[in-house]
Amino acid sequence: MASKRMLKCCKGVLSCCSGPLPEMAPTGVRIKVLDRYVAIDNGIIQLTLSKPDGIVTGIQYNGVDNLMEILNKEDNRGYWDIVWNEPGKSGIFDVIKGTNFSIITQDDDQVEVSFTRTWDPSLQGKLVPLNIDKRFIVLRGSSGFYTYAIYEHLEGWPDFSIGETRVAFKLRKDKFQYMAMADNRQRVMPLPDDRLPGRCQQLGYPEAVLLTNPVNPNLRGEVDDKYQYSCDNKDNKVHGWISFDPPIGFWQITPSDEFRTGGPPKQNLTSHVGPTTLAMFMSAHYAGDDLSPKFTNGEYWKKVFGPVFMYCNSSYDGSDPTLLWEDAKVQMLIEVESWPYCFPASDDFDKSWQRGSISGRLLVRDRYASDIDIPASQAYVGLALPGEAGSWQRECKGYQFWTRADEFGNFYISNVRAGNYNLYAWVPGFIGDYKLEATVTISSGEDINLSELVYEPPRDGPTLWEIGIPDRSASEFYTPDPNPNFVNRLFINHPDKFRQYGLWERYAEIYPDTDLIYTIGESDYTRDWFFAHVTRKSDDNSFKAATWQIKFQLETVRQNATYKLRVALASAALSELQVRFNGATTNRPHFTTGLIGRDNSIARHGIHGLYWLYNIDVQSGWLVQGENIIFLTQNRTQSPFQGIMYDYIRMEGPPTSASHQ
Missing domain, CATH: 2.70.98.10 (Beta-galactosidase; Chain A, domain 5)
Incomplete structure (x- = not known):
């Protein structure tokens, strides 16, 4: 060898x-x-x-x-x-x-x-x-x-x-x-x-x-x-x-x-x-x-x-x-x-001397998390065809070039084919997508230094509570053991236990009578938040919607103010997420995603698919002093594989004083 x-x-x-x-x-x-x-x-x-x-x-x-x-x-x-x-x-x-x-x-x-x-x-x-x-x-x-x-x-x-x-x-x-x-x-x-x-x-x-x-x-x-x-x-x-x-x-x-x-x-x-x-x-x-x-x-x-x-x-x-x-x-x-190879004969394959590079440093500005800009440690930074922020994950005609930033937010992308791109990024630990507004033109042999860039993730007010880790995956949530009759032994005691078959059916077994209820300050998302919001199979082999609850306390509610609910999804398969505040039977939800997603990640044992982020304005009149309940319903119910995976949920209070300026 x-x-x-x-x-x-x-x-x-x-x-x-x-x-x-x-x-x-x-x-x-x-x-x-x-x-x-x-x-x-x-x-x-x-x-x-x-x-x-x-x-x-x-x-x-x-x-x-x-x-x-x-x-x-x-x-x-x-x-x-x-x-x-x-x-x-x-x-x-x-x-x-x-x-x-x-x-x-x-x-x-x-x-x-x-x-x-x-x-x-x-x-x-x-x-x-x-x-x-x-x-x-x-x-x-x-x-x-x-x-x-x-x-x-x-x-x-x-x-x-x-x-x-x-x-x-x-x-x-x-x-x-x-x-x-x-x-x-x-x-x-x-x-x-x-x-x-x-x-x-x-x-x-x-x-x-x-x-x-x-x-x-x-x-x-x-x-x-x-x-x-x-x-x-x-x-x-x-x-x-x-x-x-x-x-x-x-x-x-x-x-x-x-x-x-x-x-x-x-x-x-x-x-x-x-x-x-x-x-x-x-x-x-x-x-x-x-x-x-x-x-x-x-x-x-x-x-x-x-x-x-x-x-x-x-x-x-x-x-x-x-x-x-x-x-x-x-x-x-x-x-x-050895990439890019120097031996392919086609002129359509760009060799190293025909390519360029780009570098810089990415910082994160979130005044509710830190008084100073912090390094975008381990950020994913890439070049893809011009588009909106986050469009790279759906881009499928051009070339893409990605790297991971170091712990200080420094990044270097080498061997980029000549062309026009947008620079995109996302940072583990923060929601949303970064995009450099200016179009970047890469020329043969050119090395572009962008110096320092600043990403300001979505944020309106202080964090009241949060569930999960913003990493575009549902892997931190509770993944059950498989039905012993449907096991792939490779994934027993394995970090990727979510790849076992049939885990979507375990939800109804774990919650046979009532759906999931998560209480802020008491529940633990690694144990108490099921990895996928799926349908529930009925005795007649039809499927019913599952409505999850998030219970949380508010000592006071600031009147005539706007709160914010951030819901980041790691996956969606022919789903519709409806959100209601303090009323499960409200005819019209306070918010709905509409029908979204075809990634089929639940059936295909993936802990994520495409990333979705929803920023929901919450009127103070929807909230009460004391215990509040958010009802989350996935109401598309034609199959067991319809559902969503959450990445991260955060409730923000109204903006405070100049601390966020």
């Missing part, structure tokens, strides 16, 4: 940009073009692609003739795909197949090949109206291969939208049965056979099954659901599979998030039963239609997705194959450090 890692580092970091390969490098890269196939071999790995389709039909490595599932048809092994639709029509799933093949680069150090598909009006309604160029790269000394694609929509082409696009690899089920995506999220996985009739029981939706007669009896009684292995973009750099015999790893490494949509907290699928590994670029998962880009016939658009790296490794004696995961993490760091 060590020698191959060193060779990859030399090729990816030294040879490409600085000098020749060391003498210990393997043989050069060779390509063989046949009638129906293209084979690229560098002495470590041999990649076979169908011609002119550009489907990965074979990966030969470490004595194994093919790591891909040989029982699958050739076009169902390794492929780019897209889900798209014309306006008013349902989505179409398309495995992208090229119609023309060409060699872009061919020498001892690198082979890059292209499979293109060109659209014309005769294909309307049959193929997505995009020109697509899929590229594959094999480097000398590299234990893997890279793939990227360029999508282009020309002016005058039909309207359409994209629901999802990705790269998928389906590996041999007789070898790859151990999946790893994090130090604490790895396990022996079920086989695809275990999801067939006779071996499983269908649960609440097709993706979730209960294993009743799995091939591996140790997995009997567990739930399998691909969404249990979702991951935030910011944490989704490497995942994949391990074969124990022979000891081989197959890993998908994504060195940059710039071409993914939805920003750092957007969740995507990773690896799941198949054995399947995915590189997700666009998806509506945990967001809904907001993250499906829509294009009109007058709109020109081009975007580069990738490159991503498919990395293979092996151990010599097989004594501990899980060490392959440790090696994959090291390789991931090498790839991240």
Whole structure:
């Protein structure tokens, strides 16, 4: 393993940009073009692609003739795909197949090949109206291969939208049965056979099954659901599979998030039963239609997705194959450090010298929290296409570039593609979104220093009380143990216990007779605030709205003054939150969100989806001296998966004197 890692580092970091390969490098890269196939071999790995389709039909490595599932048809092994639709029509799933093949680069150090598909009006309604160029790269000394694609929509082409696009690899089920995506999220996985009739029981939706007669009896009684292995973009750099015999790893490494949509907290699928590994670029998962880009016939658009790296490794004696995961993490760091790559041949992929950078320091000004501006410690700071504050989480056509500020609020974003952006940020511990009003223009080779910036989060008056932590997640709230009949053992005593199946049904079991009541000053949100505001199943299998109560005391009520209720949501799925003060049966709520959200995070075991913030003016006449009750009702009740997750709730008193000026 060590020698191959060193060779990859030399090729990816030294040879490409600085000098020749060391003498210990393997043989050069060779390509063989046949009638129906293209084979690229560098002495470590041999990649076979169908011609002119550009489907990965074979990966030969470490004595194994093919790591891909040989029982699958050739076009169902390794492929780019897209889900798209014309306006008013349902989505179409398309495995992208090229119609023309060409060699872009061919020498001892690198082979890059292209499979293109060109659209014309005769294909309307049959193929997505995009020109697509899929590229594959094999480097000398590299234990893997890279793939990227360029999508282009020309002016005058039909309207359409994209629901999802990705790269998928389906590996041999007789070898790859151990999946790893994090130090604490790895396990022996079920086989695809275990999801067939006779071996499983269908649960609440097709993706979730209960294993009743799995091939591996140790997995009997567990739930399998691909969404249990979702991951935030910011944490989704490497995942994949391990074969124990022979000891081989197959890993998908994504060195940059710039071409993914939805920003750092957007969740995507990773690896799941198949054995399947995915590189997700666009998806509506945990967001809904907001993250499906829509294009009109007058709109020109081009975007580069990738490159991503498919990395293979092996151990010599097989004594501990899980060490392959440790090696994959090291390789991931090498790839991240090498970004942006200097070897892709397409002019559409900007190299490092074509990019710019931006830096500065972000402070937070909240005079009710501190008399002085405080550093925006660990703030997320990013560049995305111009829009309103917070629009980055729904932006899905351009590139995004993000970083975390240090403890002093200093940030530096490097390797930004040239273009016009807004600078956005959000700060853990504070509600709302920051946006620098001026448009930022990044030019090649330019380093912009913005100096000090100040974010003033929403605030009108002093905090009377609060529930939760403003971090855009419901993870701090109470997550129950799963029904013992529907357990994924990986998540027992795990920080991500919210990924267990069926937790939405536990609410009615915990609160069988009355809904949740939370008393300020007595209740503890880590124990007494359920992680999701869900519907309640009735005896007739219909669903009823749940109304939660927040009880709090006011010694006095300032007459003719305005209080403020801040409600930040971490998720919403076909929901409507209604808020009433001191009257649960009031016909008209004092506030309603209206119908919001399609992120489906409750069913898909996500502790957050899209972020929503509501700032509600509370008239003093709605409040009373003594005990007050806020009634929160989620009144959409067609399914068990409708509901919301709260991020944070704060009640503010009326503004005080000059302390907030």
